[in-house]
Amino acid sequence: MMAREDWSEFPGNQEQHGSESAQPLMTLTYRSRATGAMSPAGLRQLREMAAARNRAEGVTGVVLYDNQRFFQWLEGPPDGVARVWSSISRDPRHTDIEAISVHAAPTRLFGQWDMRLSTSREEMADLRGMSPGLIHPEAERLATLAIGTDSDAVRGLIADVFGRYESLQTVTEQLIEPAARRLSDLWSSGDCSEYEVTLGLCRLQTSMRVLMADSVPDIADEPLVVLVAPLPGEIHLLGATLGAEATWQAGWETELRFPSTEEALKKIVATNWFDAVDLSLSPANQREHRIPSMEKIIATVRRASQNPALVVVAGGRAFYDRLATSSDVGADASHASAAQVTQAIEQARRGRL
Ligand SMILES: Cc1cc2nc3c(=O)[nH]c(=O)nc-3n(C[C@H](O)[C@H](O)[C@H](O)COP(=O)(O)O)c2cc1C
Structure with missing residues (x-):
């Protein structure tokens, strides 16, 4: 584990910080082992608490949790990262804390995440109350297809998932909307253009309309x-x-x-x-x-x-x-x-x- 004194040697620590762009940025990554299995509620609470404090400190990043192992990436102004790290390294919820790298960074990689929590598929499903096995790979694949050239493949994937679950709610919440968010995240990280996002969303929209076109619901007794x-x-x-x-x-x-x-x-x-x-x-x-x-x-x-x-x-x-x-x-x-x-x-x- 990294000694606390190491911080004074980090060049950014001696500098005066002005605006965000003038400030040096640093990143720190470490891995650790949870002292006990983390429940979905425990993970959610950890993420929310971390996000609130990180926001105040100007720190962003991502924490991965899988099979009682943590990996975290922190980035931000050196003093903010140092203060957060000081708390994290004393936290009894994990042990065997091992700093992997500490270095200056030209830009943030996770600028829009106060603290993104990523878990294994099953744990993620649990966290969001989803049925495991469906969401991430297929939503991610759908996002990729939506900015590709094959509209039929987009429709095919949506129809396939709908055929399996027969639920508009499941398809919307677990496939279409995550794919839409994924498209936006690809754009934020520079992996696709705004044009592609908009085109991709239109494709999803059209495909959903085509899918539901034949389904005419009964009018409710007292329709709103x-x-x-x-x-x-x-x-x-x-x-x-x-x-x-x-x-x-x-x-x-x-x-x-x-x-x-x-x-x-x-x-x-x-x-x-x-x-x-x-x-x-x-x-x-x-x-x-x-x-x-x-x-x-x-x-x-x-x-x-x-x-x-x-x-x-x-x-x-x-x-x-x-x-x-x-x-x-x-x-x-x-x-x-x-x-x-x-x-x-x-x-x-x-x-x-
Ligand atoms: C794996 C793990 C990651 C954490 N990540 C953060 C974080 O990014 N930001 C944060 O403020 N607290 C994080 N925490 C919580 C801190 O350890 C600590 O509980 C919290 O910052 C409160 O600080 P204090 O105990 O010094 O009052 C994390 C805890 C664990 C176990």
């Missing part, structure tokens, strides 16, 4: 009337399309619209009766910067609506990644997946009773 739309200005329409598919399959009266401005959206809710409105940001990109405008637009929708008790729910990757909550945007509920739009609306309506 819902408007499903991307937030005006959101160019990724996949989330709204998936959300509309979910409310339509639930037998609700669904109106899927793509208003390009706040004014256009206002007009739709002012001239039609809706029990609920679902507004979504990109299912692929985080869109953190759009949170304030989402709040403003939701307030406008409520004021303009014919229904004084209108339920408004919000979704998109920002909610999946927990960068935003329903109260941040003034919604009655939010959903981490478009497949959960109906549950979010029902939950919000129950909360009103």
Whole structure:
């Protein structure tokens, strides 16, 4: 294990830090062994706690956990990394801590992750409540296919998974949305262009429509009337399309619209009766910067609506990644997946009773 004194020898430690770009960056990697098996809840708690502190320290990185072994990559300003490392190396949840490398780095590799937790497939499935064996390889393959040249292969893979699970929810949550996030991550890491991401998302969207085209649901006994739309200005329409598919399959009266401005959206809710409105940001990109405008637009929708008790729910990757909550945007509920739009609306309506 690396001695604490080693830090003073690291050149960055003697420098004055200015802005992020002027600061030297360092990376540290180590491996260790968990003192006991980590439960999904324990891992989640560790990740959330680490992410909050890392954010404050300007530290980013990734921690891998598999079969009671940890591997972690930390990167950030030397003093921030040193403070975090000092805590980690005293943590009784692991032992046999062995620093593998400490060096200066020109750029961050995980700039968008306060602390990404990656686990083996089974553990990851457990963490997210997924059925093991499905998610990562196939979602990843789908992302690759979506930016390739073979549209039939995209459709084939989606149809294959749907054939196995016969559940729109499973396909949406465990295949399509992870593939969408993967596309965005490929773009962030410079492995594909923005054009390819947008094209890939369109392919997923079209394939889902083709898949569901023959499935005509029964109308619910008391169907809710819902408007499903991307937030005006959101160019990724996949989330709204998936959300509309979910409310339509639930037998609700669904109106899927793509208003390009706040004014256009206002007009739709002012001239039609809706029990609920679902507004979504990109299912692929985080869109953190759009949170304030989402709040403003939701307030406008409520004021303009014919229904004084209108339920408004919000979704998109920002909610999946927990960068935003329903109260941040003034919604009655939010959903981490478009497949959960109906549950979010029902939950919000129950909360009103
Ligand atoms: C494998 C592992 C990785 C960890 N990664 C981080 C991390 O990246 N950032 C962080 O602040 N804490 C991390 N922690 C938690 C710290 O060890 C420590 O509990 C936490 O920072 C609180 O610090 P304190 O005990 O000095 O108050 C990790 C713990 C373990 C077991």
